[in-house]
Amino acid sequence: MITEDIIRLLNIFAPYKLDENDYSGLQIGSLKKRIKKVLLALDITQDVLNEAIENSTDIIITHHPLFYESINNINNDTVKGKLISSIVKNNISVYTAHSNLDISxxxxxxxxxxxxxxxxxxxxxxxLVKKLYKIVVFVPYKHAEELREVISKKGAGWIGNYSHCSFNVEGIGTFMPRENTNPYIGKKDKLEKVWEVRIETIVTEDILEDVLSIMIKKHPYEEVAYDIYPLINKTKVYxxxxxxxxxxxxxxxxxxxxxxxxxxxxxxxxxxxxxxxxxxxxxxxxxxxxxxxxxxxxxxxxxxxxxxxxxxxxxxxxxxxxxxANYYNTEKIILPVIKQFLESETSNLEISVSEFDNIAPFSII
Missing domain, CATH: 3.40.1390.30 (NIF3 (NGG1p interacting factor 3)-like)
Structure with a gap:
């Protein structure tokens, strides 16, 4: 798994483009970097970074951005400059889910x-209010489960906190391959009848093209039969x-x-x-x-x-x-949620919550 795969998953849970003025997204690192170990934290502090280095962490996912504004230089004589230099030196990527995690x-x-x-x-x-679209696609029965999973992983089928939502109806699809065709099933100039599944699901406008692209790519047919319906029922609200x-x-x-x-x-x-x-x-x-x-x-x-x-x-x-209840205590509760989500979507990542996010950064005397 590489960085952009993890970002794709996180964008399903909390799309980073929900606030164009926010500093969410990949702050340090490469999209193509191979990822095995993930550390979750509210902030990157020196203690969190030391923990990441000690555990050979590949990427730190935080709630609060390391950068809240553009930077013109990295000065190692400053606390932040020293922190950034150490992150880069140890080849650790940094990804932030900020206000998108608040409103999703x-x-x-x-x-x-x-x-x-x-x-x-x-x-x-x-x-933010996003428009919803319904996608209807027709696929041979034996390919239906695979195609459902593919488009679900791209973010289709989310209703509230439920993922993989779809409606499926079986029936007979007909078609006749003509000149200059290369059919997956059937022969040219012969009417073909195939047991198919009609899959219905919903997508938000921001991921519509991505879902359609992967759906067409993974569909077995040379020409994919699908419909797109703009919905006037309640859209997705953040x-x-x-x-x-x-x-x-x-x-x-x-x-x-x-x-x-x-x-x-x-x-x-x-x-x-x-x-x-x-x-x-x-x-x-x-x-x-x-x-x-x-x-x-x-x-x-x-x-x-x-x-x-x-x-x-x-x-x-x-x-x-x-x-x-304190700023910190009302936000630390999201880290186990992110951990559980990533673990449910992957099988080859070692994901941990920073031990320094189990302790408030202050003492009560």
């Missing part, structure tokens, strides 16, 4: 809702934060649940701790800028990280309770 279905915010048992969740703020419902519980009890399930050393609670809450919002990282939207959507409580004092005061004035 199945990403950080959806994981928070699962950990906190928030039901019927919806996006707090929409960031957005920041989630809001949903929990079983009615007191704020102080839910804060304990946040502390336990997110493995926090402690949490800050703003509001009336004995108040019963039912509608809850979450946003990984620092989501203070969503307070007004969260309040407008009827949240009783909002869980995020690194809440500024002025934002806490504003929320309290609005009657919105807050739980500050």
């Amino acid at each position: 279905p199945g990403g950080i915010n959806d994981k928070l809702t699962k950990l906190l048992d928030i039901k019927n969740s919806e996006i707090i703020k929409e960031m 957005g920041i934060g989630r809001i949903g419902n929990i079983q009615p519980t007191k704020l102080k009890d839910f804060a304990q649940k946040v502390k336990k399930n997110l493995d926090c050393g402690n949490v800050k609670v703003y509001g009336k701790i004995d108040k019963t809450i039912e509608r809850v919002a979450v946003c990984g990282g620092s989501g203070s800028d969503l307070i007004n939207i969260v309040n407008d959507k009827g949240a009783d409580a909002y869980i995020t990280g690194d809440i500024r004092p002025e934002d806490a005061k504003k929320a309290l004035d609005l009657g919105l309770n807050l739980i500050d």
Whole structure:
């Protein structure tokens, strides 16, 4: 497996082009590099890099970019310059999934809702809406499973957090090869009847051409019969934060649940701790800028990280309770998710989560 294979998989989970102004994607390395060992981390620190070097890691996949802006030079007298030089010297690639991991279905915010048992969740703020298309292709029965798998690996068939979604109907396909044809099945000028499968699946507009290309390439027929339908039903929506419902519980009890399930050393609670809450919002990282939207959507409580004092005061004035679980604790939960996803899609990679991402980069005294 090479770097671009891993990127292809990660783009299915969290497409890096969701935010053109973001610094997601391959930051250091070659697309053609052979990859055997992968290390996952929120950030590249010297400790994380030392761990990668010690374990002969081929690529570090991070949530936060090493570069947040263009660089004009690499100065080894600076902390970042020294870090970059060491990464290059040890032939380690760096790939970042930043805001795309925040807003994608199945990403950080959806994981928070699962950990906190928030039901019927919806996006707090929409960031991007993608058009959906239905692809229908007809393939000989014995090739159907292989073709389904090929287009699924390219990203076709995702509905919410479910992959490989398709509908399949068996039937008889007919065709007659004519002059200048080289049929896979049948003879020229003779009507052929073949037991085929009609495969229906959906794709987003950004991967439509890639899916069609691999589908046609892997299809056994010389001329592939397929249809493309633009869909007017709800398109694929990407957005920041989630809001949903929990079983009615007191704020102080839910804060304990946040502390336990997110493995926090402690949490800050703003509001009336004995108040019963039912509608809850979450946003990984620092989501203070969503307070007004969260309040407008009827949240009783909002869980995020690194809440500024002025934002806490504003929320309290609005009657919105807050739980500050820390920026780090609300994001570290995504690393095992990425690990599980990559392991489910590959069989020859050694994937690990940095041991330094199991420990908060601060101490509580």
